[in-house]
Amino acid sequence: MSMRGVPFHWRRYRERYMLLGTKCEACGGIFFPLRSICPNCRRDGKPGPLAFSGKGTVYSFTVIHVASEGFETFTPYTVGLIQLEEGPKVTSQVVDCDPEAVYIGMPVEACFRKLRDQGKDGIICYGFKFRPVDDPSKNE
Numbered sequence: 001m002s003m004r005g006v007p008f009h010w011r012r013y014r015e016r017y018m019l020l021g022t023k024c025e026a027c028g029g030i031f032f033p034l035r036s037i038c039p040n041c042r043r044d045g046k047p048g049p050l051a052f053s054g055k056g057t058v059y060s061f062t063v064i065h066v067a068s069e070g071f072e073t074f075t076p077y078t079v080g081l082i083q084l085e086e087g088p089k090v091t092s093q094v095v096d097c098d099p100e101a102v103y104i105g106m107p108v109e110a111c112f113r114k115l116r117d118q119g120k121d122g123i124i125c126y127g128f129k130f131r132p133v134d135d136p137s138k139n140e
């Protein structure tokens, strides 16, 4: 599927709400976020949009205690480097669990949440975050 002719704002919308990345048909490379040029093939690449499953695991993480403006109500919060099932890693907030409960290798899935509180510009941002999914190996 070609992205040609799709309005820019709709592309942004889809990228933000569907966890959209790129798959290059020339080399099979998978990237996040959506790109117009394959970093492997450059001008010979055939990049197209790929909707990720949203499933992944925590690759590494940091607990943020001092928030930047607009994030105050979220502290402390966890920012994780999430390894997606499809391969790419994305940086995202990990929600729905205590920062102490987050561990490397924890299974997570994408969900859509408020990204930050209303700032001076009056804009509330929404986008994807990751939340824990039940880990069968943790059950007795």
Ligand SMILES: [Zn+2]
Binding pocket: 024, 025, 026, 027, 028, 029, 038, 039, 040, 041, 042, 045, 046
């Ligand atoms: Zn490529």
